[in-house]
Amino acid sequence: MISLKNVTKTYAAGARSTTALRAVDLDIQRGEVFGIIGASGAGKSTLVRLINLLERPDAGLVAVDGRATDGVRGRELLALRRRIGMVFQHFNLLSAKTVAQNVAFPLQLAGERNLAAIEARVAELLARVGLSEHAQKYPRQLSGGQKQRVGIARALACRPSILLCDEATSALDPETTRSVLRLLSEINRELGLTIVLITHEMDVVRQICDRVAVLDAGRVAETGPVEEVFLHPRHPATLALVREAAREEDGEVSPVHGAIHRLTFLGSATHSPILGVLAREHGVDFSIVGGQIGSIRDQPFAQLNVAFSGGDVAGALARLDAAGIDVEALYDRSAAAIPAEARIRELAHVV
Numbered sequence: 001m002i003s004l005k006n007v008t009k010t011y012a013a014g015a016r017s018t019t020a021l022r023a024v025d026l027d028i029q030r031g032e033v034f035g036i037i038g039a040s041g042a043g044k045s046t047l048v049r050l051i052n053l054l055e056r057p058d059a060g061l062v063a064v065d066g067r068a069t070d071g072v073r074g075r076e077l078l079a080l081r082r083r084i085g086m087v088f089q090h091f092n093l094l095s096a097k098t099v100a101q102n103v104a105f106p107l108q109l110a111g112e113r114n115l116a117a118i119e120a121r122v123a124e125l126l127a128r129v130g131l132s133e134h135a136q137k138y139p140r141q142l143s144g145g146q147k148q149r150v151g152i153a154r155a156l157a158c159r160p161s162i163l164l165c166d167e168a169t170s171a172l173d174p175e176t177t178r179s180v181l182r183l184l185s186e187i188n189r190e191l192g193l194t195i196v197l198i199t200h201e202m203d204v205v206r207q208i209c210d211r212v213a214v215l216d217a218g219r220v221a222e223t224g225p226v227e228e229v230f231l232h233p234r235h236p237a238t239l240a241l242v243r244e245a246a247r248e249e250d251g252e253v254s255p256v257h258g259a260i261h262r263l264t265f266l267g268s269a270t271h272s273p274i275l276g277v278l279a280r281e282h283g284v285d286f287s288i289v290g291g292q293i294g295s296i297r298d299q300p301f302a303q304l305n306v307a308f309s310g311g312d313v314a315g316a317l318a319r320l321d322a323a324g325i326d327v328e329a330l331y332d333r334s335a336a337a338i339p340a341e342a343r344i345r346e347l348a349h350v351v
C-alpha cells in the first residue's frame, strides 16, 4: 500500500546539510493501522512529507497506493495526493467557515459542483464522526476533540484510501485522545482504510496500531507487531519511548536475592493466578521488583520483574513457559559478580 525502499533525504542549508532520513525501508500493508514513532528530530515530519508527496527523496523509491511515485507530475500527482487524507495536530480548520463548510471544502476543491451531492456527503461524514448537531457552528465554538473530529471528517471527504495522521492527538488530553483513537479504529475497521499514525507517544501506538516502526536519527531502529515492539523492545530508542510511556518513578527497589526474571502475560494469560501456583507447587518465593499492566489495543497485558528464590525455580520457570507466559532472565542477584544498585533500578525500569 505504501512502500519506501532505501529512502534518503538530506536538507541543505548553506554550507551545512542535515540528513533527515537514511536508507529507510518501510512496507505498510493495505487496511492496517501502522504507527511511526520517534523522538523529536527523528525524521517523522520528513517522512510525512515524502508519503504525502510534498517532497521527493534524494535517493530511493516511494510507492503510494500501489504506485511508484517517481516521475509522477501535474494532474496525476494531484490525483495521487487525493488518495491520502491528512489529519493534523492543530486541526488546520478554516475559522471563517462553519463545520459543514470545512468538510465540504475539499469536495469543492476536487471540482464537485452538485450542491445536493455535497450536502449529502457532508451530512454522512458528520454523522460518522458524531457531529451532526454541530454542522452550523464555527471551529471556535468547538472543543479540541470536536475540532479533530471535523479534521477527520474533512480528511475522509474525497474517499481516500490512506489516512495519514500527523501527531493527530498530541494537542488533546488523554481522555479525548482515547475517544479520537477509538473513532480512527472504527474508521479503519468499517471503511477498510489504511491508517498511518505519526506520533512521539508510545501510548498512542499501543492503543490502536497493528504494527509500528521506530525512527531514530533518521533510521528505522526496529519495526514489528506492536505487542512485540512494546513488550520486547530491542533498540535503546524504543526502550526510551516505552519507559516514557510507563512514566515510572525513579523509586528505590528494595534489595532482593535470587534470579530476576521478566514475565510477560498477554491476552487471557494475564488473568491467570499462576504465581500462587508456583509458590504452592514448586515451593518458590517471589518478590515483584517492577512492572506494568495495561492493554495493547483491546488485549490486556502484564509485565512483571520477579525475583525468584528457594524451591524448584527451574520447574517453576518451565511451568510458566508451558502456560504461555514469556520468561526472560534479567539478572541473578545470587551470582558472584553483583552489579551496582543502579543496575537493579535500571532493570526495574525495563518494563
Ligand SMILES: Nc1ncnc2c1ncn2[C@@H]1O[C@H](COP(=O)(O)OP(=O)(O)OP(=O)(O)O)[C@@H](O)[C@H]1O
Pocket: 011, 012, 013, 018, 019, 020, 038, 039, 040, 041, 042, 043, 044, 045, 046, 047, 200
Ligand atoms: N526544511 C528543513 N531544512 C533543514 N533541516 C531540516 C528541515 N526540515 C527538517 N530538518 C532537519 O531534519 C531532521 C529531522 O526533522 P523532522 O522535522 O523530520 O523530525 P521530527 O521527528 O518530525 O521532529 P519533531 O517531532 O520535533 O517535529 C532534524 O534534524 C531537522 O532539524
